[in-house]
Amino acid sequence: MTQQTTARYTWGGDEFLFVEIAEGMSLEANFISNSIANALEARDLAGIVDICPANASLLVRFDPDILPWQELEQVVHVLEDEVRASTNKVLETRIIEIPVWYNDPYTNETGARFREGYHQRPEGNDLDFAAEVNGLADAEEFIKRHHESPWLVSMVGFVAGLPFLFQLVEREKQLEVPKYLSPRTDTPALTVGYGGCFSCVYSVRGAGGYQMFGIAAAPIFDPSQALEDFADFMIFFKPGDIVKFKPVDEAEYRRIRAEVEAGTFRYRQTPIDFHLQTALADPDGYTLSLLEALNGI
């Protein structure tokens, strides 16, 4: 895959600058997008309204009455050059454990309602389909591949607090699953989904086109801010977060739900520095060191 040496700058009307780092998804492109976003945030420029880093691109909303568009483009160009030239490609972030009940009855029931006209394969469930298109033996093997290596939150959005996740494995090991042929009108809240090379966790109930593999046990969007993890903000995930999915059975899922109801649930998480070059050079070894950080809590 060719890595673009400079981003493509284009405009979404008179209020949005769109910066495409690369056409294809890669860890490097995402790292550059997030780094430019952080650097732009740090500049605290008058007229910047919203900075939305995405998988391999960046969307910046600005007020052209305050910040002339030519000036914004110039500033971002300079930041892009700085980010690309920097040898210190380290992201201060955290690793979080997300308990998931894979192959659960909630998503399976919903999946069964959206087969004919929605799904590529009417028989079996979404996990069976995902295993088949990836040449894996069965759903169990797919589930193992999904949770054994950690993921990077490459973007937050679509709806409130929904994380897109990109798995920290070599390109050859990356799982790819087509989206539904036509989007469902219903998806249970906290469904763990999959489309293209991205996993996601649906923060709220609603429409969705990603394949459904399981259900996360604890909320990731909490407008009531009842849980401790939401004391500062109603949205849990930030771009750059590292996620380790932990498979749980029904009993553990119910136990976590009870803790959520009681207001006592806390996510297991710990701060880490994410080193891009190490992650690219030795994905498997680096994955182990990330997991050790989490296991050391």
Place this chain on the structure above:
Amino acid sequence: MAFDILEAGLSTTVQDQGRIGYYRFGIPQGGSMDQYSATLANRLVGNTAAEAVLECTYIGPKLVTRADAVIAVTGAPVDVFVNGEIRAEYERITLVAGDELKFGVIKGGTKYFIAVHGGIDVPEVLGSRSTYPIGAIGGVEGRALAAGDLVPVGAAIDNGLPALQSIDVVDRPVFSRDVNVRVMLGLYDHHLSAEGLESLLTSEWVLTPVADRMGLRYSGPGVGWKDREQPFGAGQDPSNIVDAGYAVGSIQIPGGTQPIILHRDAVSGGGYAMVATVISADMDLVARCSPGTKTRFVAVTMDQALDARHDYSARAARIWS
């Protein structure tokens, strides 16, 4: 002070100037879909432009005021009734405690706005009172109004301006069934074939009934895409991209068939190529269109978009001077 909601209407929500700055988390800007109409209503009742109003969709609510109130209705043409007597839109209306407000059949557009002196006084969430139903925040319990709701109205405001009895006809918005919407090409327009681009800009697109605060879908001849190898992670259809942030007002054409304009409650990102964006000055115009409206997308430059933005601001500023 409060309104008792006897009937909710089809989809009546609390809206203001929007919840700006949280799009990065997937929370849309929201706000009155037709900002200019909403600002006229606020001007008539003696508010500032920032007060929250009720946005009505096709069928408005039936409500009773618990105290004397000054209200105004603006936006899409509709008959306004106070205790069964017809009253004019775009005029200041005085209600006394116990008066009943209801509406006739909408005669154009889709959205009209009820402002009340003091503003709709639901709690602010992330700096705005606008309703975001998917995230269940803002408005009344994060949802559209329901019968039985008590909608709080804020205390009196002094906006420092002389009272205005009615909006001059020249200052009122027009509700047309045939519109030119100005757009700026860009984002992923280079993925369109030459014929696809020409089709986008020369075809007559017709607004379908699949239109709401999130987006508006148009029927027409469709567009073609250039042949290309899809990059890693983008998905197989030529209309797919690696999921990216969506500009508010951007136009995507899933499968190349029906263009969708994302509006104020847009999803913040996704995997469909955007090929143009409605300029900020024409977002209200799009909000005023009802299904069946013939629409042409007219390409303008950034400078033309900024001139139009300036004209829009100047028009709104005149109302507040």
